[in-house]
Amino acid sequence: MEQEQLTTERLEKTIIFDLNGSEYGLPVNFVESIETSLPITRVPHEKSYIKGVINLRGKIIPVIDLRIRLGEQKAHGTDDQIIITRIDDTQVGLIIDNANDVLDIPSGLLEEPPETIGMAKKEYMHSVVNFDDRLIILLDIYKLLNLEEIKTKETDD
Template identity: 35%
Template sequence: MAEEQLVTFSLGSEEFGVNIMLVQEIIRIPPITRVPKAPSYVEGVINLRGNVIPVVSLRNRFGMDRVEETDLSRIIVLQVEAKVFGIRVDGVTEVLRLDSEAIEPPPPVALGMDSQFIRGVGKIGDRLLILLELEHIMGES
């Protein structure tokens, strides 16, 4: 039986998951430098050990209300294809394994989010985990 290892995180009351193979690291939020004329969902760039990395606000990208940063807020640094970027999340929950049989295709309504960002929905007991398709997060669409 195939399984995926996921890093799970929260945005408000929703729980999301990304494939752990795409995650380079998880960091506390450093100072973010704003970039003029960047798309609204790009918060700016950070300096991570000499590398300049763009940071995407997933709340903004998904049309959610902005909230204040807390002690649990993190940036998950990802490498998707050749792009390295960070996503700002409200908190990282855990790392878990999920059987492929527990993953269903995204519902037609796509939970009010743009369906291009959703790869599927994972079921873990009573919890539902929205699995993200990260190739489009940095895209213009």
């Protein structure tokens, strides 16, 4: 009977990544690729967390510095990665420290985020999960990206 319960529980396939010593996650269905060492072209704008744009296979994609978006100020390193996300027809890159895992997280383990958790802004959190002795903050991609702001920066080549 226990095996039947395990197989019927919904699993959230999640990309896990590091950012300033904490682990964060995004649902795999929003992630298109993980890129390294792409040159970012700065563009004039008013939002400090939008670092510029990249040219990825002929498509110009806006890039967000996830540290700044989450309220942290650490400068990025030379080995940062960029997670390319997609919501509907909009692609956005997210600068992270390192993508390190893909996990199937049982949906029953998801908990409401506490009022404060490190420096991360609660408004961008979907939930937290204690999984395999790891505390993982799952981000709300819709609130994080705020597509109304981002779409003004996205252009096609």
